[in-house]
Amino acid sequence: AVVKEISYDNETEEKIYDPPFAFIQYPIFIGKKWNATVEWKNTSIILQLECTGRENVSTRAGKFDCYVIKVVHAPNGTVNPDFYQVFYISGKAGNVVRTEGYANSTLVGYRELLSFHYGVYSNKQPDYAMVIPFVAVGIFILLLALLKSLYKFGAGK
Structure with missing residues (x-):
């Protein structure tokens, strides 16, 4: 200190x-x-x-x-x-x-x-604090892609 x-x-x-x-x-x-x-x-x-x-x-x-x-x-x-x-x-x-x-x-x-x-x-922002938003956006995009593929699979029947 x-x-x-x-x-x-x-x-x-x-x-x-x-x-x-x-x-x-x-x-x-x-x-x-x-x-x-x-x-x-x-x-x-x-x-x-x-x-x-x-x-x-x-x-x-x-x-x-x-x-x-x-x-x-x-x-x-x-x-x-x-x-x-x-x-x-x-x-x-x-x-x-x-x-x-x-x-x-x-x-x-x-x-x-x-x-x-x-x-x-x-009193300094830790490095991992900047990674969290990017990981959250990545998970969101993957979920959207998964939902889209499930919707197409269900609509194709």
């Missing part, structure tokens, strides 16, 4: 997350709470995660039905609820489709999905 990160200091960069975020624990359901530990700059950071609901999210990659995960960071075991992230996770994309960062309840930055390819889901 390609994710675009946008920040308020007029800098934009693209990052690729492959594999997706490892601290997301499946299955996800509303009300689920869990902790995860990540390593960052030689420091262990405890994450407190909670699925707070579901929401429809639109990005350049498409529209997604997402679980909303609030992530509170606890560096050195100290929780500061004024700084948190919200992750929007979609089963269709198999990844996080949008992440928002908050400080004192103010949005300070976000990332969103630009494109994806995940199993049977994709």
